[in-house]
Amino acid sequence: MAVSANSSRSGAPLSGRRILVVEDEYFLADDISRALRLHGAEVAGPVGELDDALPVLNGGGVLDGAVLDVNIRSEMIFPIAHALRTRHVPFVFTTGYDKVSIAPEFRDVMLWEKPIDLTAMVRGLIELMGDRPA
Numbered sequence: 001m002a003v004s005a006n007s008s009r010s011g012a013p014l015s016g017r018r019i020l021v022v023e024d025e026y027f028l029a030d031d032i033s034r035a036l037r038l039h040g041a042e043v044a045g046p047v048g049e050l051d052d053a054l055p056v057l058n059g060g061g062v063l064d065g066a067v068l069d070v071n072i073r074s075e076m077i078f079p080i081a082h083a084l085r086t087r088h089v090p091f092v093f094t095t096g097y098d099k100v101s102i103a104p105e106f107r108d109v110m111l112w113e114k115p116i117d118l119t120a121m122v123r124g125l126i127e128l129m130g131d132r133p134a
Contacts, residue, residue, distance in 0.1 A: 012040025066091035
């Protein structure tokens with residue numbers, strides 16, 4: 001995992017932000033979560049099944065962003081992505097599949113192919129969230 005040690009908590013770009021991680025590969029979910037925490041984020045999850053992501057979405061807690069694996073245990077993530085888009089929550093996709101597997105309505109979403117450059121993915125999510133209040 002290539003995450004800069006310079007990303008200290010003080011002045012961390014994701015400080016005060018809650019990010020949902022939906023990833024069914026345990027070690028990758030852990031790496032993504034660790035990278036987000038190094039940049040100051042609070043991680044919701046990680047969750048490895050769509051049914052586990054729904055309570056996080058509907059639990060009333062604020063989500064500032066999300067990292068979504070496109071295929072979770074042979075189920076496509078698009079219902080979760082649609083719910084996030086409806087709520088104006090920025091998100092990025094990760095995938096081990098070809099870009100063609102992305103539903104047309106989500107072709108504009110940043111896609112990170114596995115193996116993921118975690119530092120670049122976190123930077124991309126930070127850019128997406130921009131100046132949105134935490």
